[in-house]
Amino acid sequence: MGILEINNVNKRFGGLQALGDVNLSVEEGTVHAIIGPNGAGKSTLLNCLIGKLLPDTGTVTFEGRSILGLKPHQINQLGISRVFQTPEIFSTLSVFENVMIACFAKRDGSFQLNPLTSIRGERDIHDKVEQMLLDVNMADKRNAIAASMSRGDKRRLEMAMCLVQDPKLLLLDEPTAGMARADTNNTIELLKEIEEKRGITMVIIEHDMHVVFSLANKITVLAQGTPIVEDVPSKIKGNLKVQEAYLGGAHE
Amino acid sequence: MFGLDKADTRTFLFVIAITLLAPFILNPFPTDSALAQFNGGYPDLMQRFMIFGIFAVGFNILFGLTGYLSFGHAAFLGVGSYAAVWMFKLLSFNIIPAIALSILVTGLFSLAIGYICLRRSGIYFSILTLAFAQMSFAMAYSVLSNPSFNLTNGETGLQVYASDPQYLKGSGPDITHLFGLEMNATKTLEVGAWAFQFNTGFYVCAFFMIVAFYIAMRIFRSPFGLMLRAIKTNQTRLNYTGLNSRPYTLAAFVISGMYAGLAGGLLAAMDPLAGAERMQWTASGEVVLMTILGGAGTLIGPLLGAGFIKYFENIFSKINDNVLHTWFSLMPESIENFLVTIIHPFVGKGWHLTLGLMFMLIVIFLPGGLVDGGTRIWNKITGRNRTSPDVVASPKPAE
Ligand SMILES: Nc1ncnc2c1ncn2[C@@H]1O[C@H](COP(=O)(O)OP(=O)(O)O)[C@@H](O)[C@H]1O
Numbered sequence: 001m002g003i004l005e006i007n008n009v010n011k012r013f014g015g016l017q018a019l020g021d022v023n024l025s026v027e028e029g030t031v032h033a034i035i036g037p038n039g040a041g042k043s044t045l046l047n048c049l050i051g052k053l054l055p056d057t058g059t060v061t062f063e064g065r066s067i068l069g070l071k072p073h074q075i076n077q078l079g080i081s082r083v084f085q086t087p088e089i090f091s092t093l094s095v096f097e098n099v100m101i102a103c104f105a106k107r108d109g110s111f112q113l114n115p116l117t118s119i120r121g122e123r124d125i126h127d128k129v130e131q132m133l134l135d136v137n138m139a140d141k142r143n144a145i146a147a148s149m150s151r152g153d154k155r156r157l158e159m160a161m162c163l164v165q166d167p168k169l170l171l172l173d174e175p176t177a178g179m180a181r182a183d184t185n186n187t188i189e190l191l192k193e194i195e196e197k198r199g200i201t202m203v204i205i206e207h208d209m210h211v212v213f214s215l216a217n218k219i220t221v222l223a224q225g226t227p228i229v230e231d232v233p234s235k236i237k238g239n240l241k242v243q244e245a246y247l248g249g250a251h252e
Numbered sequence: 253m254f255g256l257d258k259a260d261t262r263t264f265l266f267v268i269a270i271t272l273l274a275p276f277i278l279n280p281f282p283t284d285s286a287l288a289q290f291n292g293g294y295p296d297l298m299q300r301f302m303i304f305g306i307f308a309v310g311f312n313i314l315f316g317l318t319g320y321l322s323f324g325h326a327a328f329l330g331v332g333s334y335a336a337v338w339m340f341k342l343l344s345f346n347i348i349p350a351i352a353l354s355i356l357v358t359g360l361f362s363l364a365i366g367y368i369c370l371r372r373s374g375i376y377f378s379i380l381t382l383a384f385a386q387m388s389f390a391m392a393y394s395v396l397s398n399p400s401f402n403l404t405n406g407e408t409g410l411q412v413y414a415s416d417p418q419y420l421k422g423s424g425p426d427i428t429h430l431f432g433l434e435m436n437a438t439k440t441l442e443v444g445a446w447a448f449q450f451n452t453g454f455y456v457c458a459f460f461m462i463v464a465f466y467i468a469m470r471i472f473r474s475p476f477g478l479m480l481r482a483i484k485t486n487q488t489r490l491n492y493t494g495l496n497s498r499p500y501t502l503a504a505f506v507i508s509g510m511y512a513g514l515a516g517g518l519l520a521a522m523d524p525l526a527g528a529e530r531m532q533w534t535a536s537g538e539v540v541l542m543t544i545l546g547g548a549g550t551l552i553g554p555l556l557g558a559g560f561i562k563y564f565e566n567i568f569s570k571i572n573d574n575v576l577h578t579w580f581s582l583m584p585e586s587i588e589n590f591l592v593t594i595i596h597p598f599v600g601k602g603w604h605l606t607l608g609l610m611f612m613l614i615v616i617f618l619p620g621g622l623v624d625g626g627t628r629i630w631n632k633i634t635g636r637n638r639t640s641p642d643v644v645a646s647p648k649p650a651e
């Protein structure tokens with residue numbers, strides 16, 4: 001059984017069937033890619049995993065326990081972090097503070113009443129954040145206000161915020177969308193390194209086939225809310241159904 | 253020092269110095285000069301500077317730091333005052349039990365109100381707090397004042413009567429005091445044409461203000477304060493990062509409620525009276541103005557804003573036509589009358605007009621409030637380019 005099990009998940013928005021009978025099993029330690037045309041329901045699926053949306057029917061279990069109905073912060077505390085399609089960061093705070101918040105959340109849990117402790121005294125947290133910023137090549141931007149950075153940097157920051165929590169499962173929603181080629185390659189390198197060094201299980205949604213084929217151990221193709229194919233990358237490449245799904249849907 | 257970094261220690265010492273020297277600083281004009289009108293260094297006003305400073309500093313933790321705009325904080329001010337006066341009625345005129353109860357009762361009261369209001373955010377939160385405060389006002393004004401159960405003494409206001417039990421009074425003083433030190437005791441120091449007043453009540457208020465300011469500073473620099481700022485910026489991200497925003501906002505609400513309670517308790521400690529009008533929505537609006545005027549989210553902004561507004565309220569409102577005529581008496585009669593006519597609407601009862609205009613100017617040209625203005629001037633003078641000294645700087649590792 002996989003670390004993440006999705007069984008018969010359905011989700012409707014009014015008359016639109018966004019997810020139809022989704023079954024998916026993510027093996028621990030693998031990188032599982034989900035591809036599919038725009039509007040296929042990929043982001044919706046992730047939303048069902050992090051407590052943003054509740055599926056109409058079906059079950060989602062993480063490490064054997066159901067996570068349906070849990071609050072977003074509870075799901076994160078179980079070890080699931082997500083990078084959003086449009087970066088969600090603390091835009092008025094500095095890069096350093098952004099990562100630090102994630103670090104505190106991991107160490108202290110979802111609430112800590114410590115109004116009189118000083119941030120300056122938290123050496124461990126500072127060291128950890130500093131190291132994380134080095135790992136993602138952002139050490140020089142530690143004092144930059146998050147809002148002032150490029151889209152690529154914001155995304156990298158968001159990734160750092162997720163990684164510093166050492167999640168058991170990392171969900172990435174189009175992590176390279178809007179990035180320049182060089183940035184995309186850096187991201188691939190970074191994710192590869194994470195995979196090799198830390199063995200974090202990842203679910204990655206991606207449009208860029210170069211990214212998908214460089215990283216994924218397994219690929220699921222989603223079309224109109226339903227998985228149509230699931231296989232290893234080498235087999236996916238020549239699959240007819242995949243080509244149909246892409247040719248039929250709007251390709252970015 | 254005090255667990256603060258260098259810059260913060262400097263700010264803190266600065267606030268202490270200004271506070272302790274206030275009787276001098278606020279009395280720059282000789283007693284007999286025409287400008288003595290503008291002296292603010294008399295006990296009653298100086299006490300108000302401190303008390304409303306506390307109120308605004310606490311309000312800033314909720315509004316400036318967390319981004320929740322409460323329109324009902326005067327309710328806590330009022331509850332704090334009522335609690336204190338009850339202690340005077342039941343125990344004695346010692347202010348310590350009174351202030352302790354003020355903080356405790358407002359803590360519980362704000363816990364209940366915050367629990368309900370924080371189910372919503374943005375404008376809906378503001379409206380809910382406003383509704384609660386107006387309900388509290390109505391309750392204090394009429395509902396909780398009837399012959400069988402008189403908690404607030406309605407229109408007249410709650411006060412201490414000779415027939416009250418005052419179980420612990422013994423032979424203690426008949427006015428509010430701190431273990432015998434009477435609040436209205438004032439020593440006057442005459443230096444040449446100046447007269448400086450040192451009032452016990454003011455220094456008691458100053459002590460509480462400094463402690464309150466210190467705690468606010470520590471909150472600003474704590475992980476807890478960082479989470480509050482994160483809530484203001486992006487609550488969604490905070491939740492997906494594993495943090496539960498609800499207890500954080502509730503804690504911020506209760507802390508700021510307790511600050512308001514302390515302020516209310518001190519108001520009663522300086523003058524053992526509590527009336528419902530203290531809870532009116534205009535009073536709630538005033539603390540919003542103070543915070544924005546001084547600089548929301550900054551450390552000393554709320555103190556400046558509180559001082560600014562209280563100064564205007566007390567000084568400008570006292571300037572009447574007679575005073576204006578004496579100022580311009582050297583001019584020809586027609587010019588004198590003309591000037592008085594022009595200025596008349598802006599002073600005396602019209603002080604709100606002046607304040608309103610200044611508020612508009614500041615919000616339009618200095619969105620960061622007086623602190624923002626101060627920083628810009630400072631940058632001009634020193635030629636440096638730094639942001640407000642007390643907006644939270646990026647954390648550096650401990651030395
Ligand atoms: N909150 C929502 N309310 C209504 N419709 C939605 C919502 N979220 C997504 N949808 C619709 O569901 C479909 C799948 O969207 P999404 O999961 O974002 O696709 P993608 O695969 O491009 O990430 C789209 O047609 C989208 O318009």
Ligand SMILES: [Mg+2]
Nearest residue numbers: 042043044085
């Ligand atoms: Mg999407």
